[in-house]
Amino acid sequence: MTVESLLRALPAADDKHKRELIRQLGETHSPAAIPALSGILRDQTTALYLRRLAAVALGEIGDSRGCLALVTVLDEPARPDARLIPRMEKLRHQLQAQLEDPALSAAQQASVQQQLAEIESVIRHDGDMMRLLKLDVIRVLGDIGFVLALQPLQTIIKAGQDAEFVVAAEQALAQVHEKSGLEVEEAPPEPEPVFVYKEYLTCSKCSVTSETGLVRRCHNCRLPVCAAHSVEEVGLVFCSSSCLDSFADQPGNWVYWT
Missing domain, CATH: 1.25.10.10 (Leucine-rich Repeat Variant)
Known part of the structure; x- marks a missing residue:
């Protein structure tokens, strides 16, 4: 493309x-x-x-x-978000188990070790x-x-x-x-603003719309939900804690927390 x-x-x-x-x-x-x-x-x-x-x-x-x-x-x-720490610890355990796989290539081991280092950093800094x-x-x-x-x-x-x-x-x-070379240069011009696509939504749990408040789609089930009724973690929006847990437990989705 x-x-x-x-x-x-x-x-x-x-x-x-x-x-x-x-x-x-x-x-x-x-x-x-x-x-x-x-x-x-x-x-x-x-x-x-x-x-x-x-x-x-x-x-x-x-x-x-x-x-x-x-x-x-x-x-x-x-x-900082202390709620993330249990999930990070779970991810750490999963990645440590992957490292024990003898079929893992050197490149894959390096990638897993990098992810482990990032997870350790998040845990050390209260889920930040x-x-x-x-x-x-x-x-x-x-x-x-x-x-x-x-x-x-x-x-x-x-x-x-x-x-x-x-x-x-x-x-x-x-x-x-x-x-x-420490040569002083003028700062480049501010980039032109880009068009941002905005979807018109109505919260699935109340009457809030995109015109009256912030409404985004749940990252798991895609239902629209307003800020008051949403659950947010690592920048992802969910319509409920159960939807968040369902998404987090799906195979491969641990990458969103690393």
């Missing part, structure tokens, strides 16, 4: 297809995808795993114009999934190497509040120094 066709398909795609579209947009290495990917990354109502994919895709494109959206993520507050997105952003800023990243990375290092962030920021800062 061309960049244009991927961008046309993106607004109306469900989250499952968006994941693949975002990945493909990154592989195009086309700056034309930056506004759409930046919009996904900036949207705090978007599932965190999609925002992480958008950050990685911007890094693959490697254009300095992607730094504007990346830097803004670093200012978002932490999102937001930190994984920020760590991705820090690494991507280093990969792009644009001087716009200097100040936010230096701020993280000076704050020294999170050892994992400091190490990542120091590595990224070294990359920025190397790639930019």
Whole structure:
């Protein structure tokens, strides 16, 4: 698919297809995808795993114009959620069991170990999934190497509040120094706003509509539900706790929590 066709398909795609579209947009290495990917990354109502994919895709494109959206993520507050810890511990147990499989290839083992490290990080920080997105952003800023990243990375290092962030920021800062040569450049212009597809919905549990409040579809059963009647976890919206548990127990869906 061309960049244009991927961008046309993106607004109306469900989250499952968006994941693949975002990945493909990154592989195009086309700056034309930056506004759409930046919009996904900036949207705090978007599932965190999609925002992480958008950050990685911007890094693959490697254009300095992607730094504007990346830097803004670093200012978002932490999102500790102790309710996630039991689920993270369950995922950790499942992944540890996978590592014992002798048929696992070296690449698969490395992938599982990376996921385990991320889960351990979330557990250590009271269920804060937001930190994984920020760590991705820090690494991507280093990969792009644009001087716009200097100040936010230096701020993280000076704050020294999170050892994992400091190490990542120091590595990224070294990359920025190397790639930019510390030449002062003007910040690139703000990307043009992109059209965001909005679906008109009415909550399945009350009379709230898209015009009067925030109504989104349940990630499991797809029923529309308003903010007051929804259950949200790791950026995914569900119409009930039972629907959340049903989705989480489906084979393969553990990836949404990593």
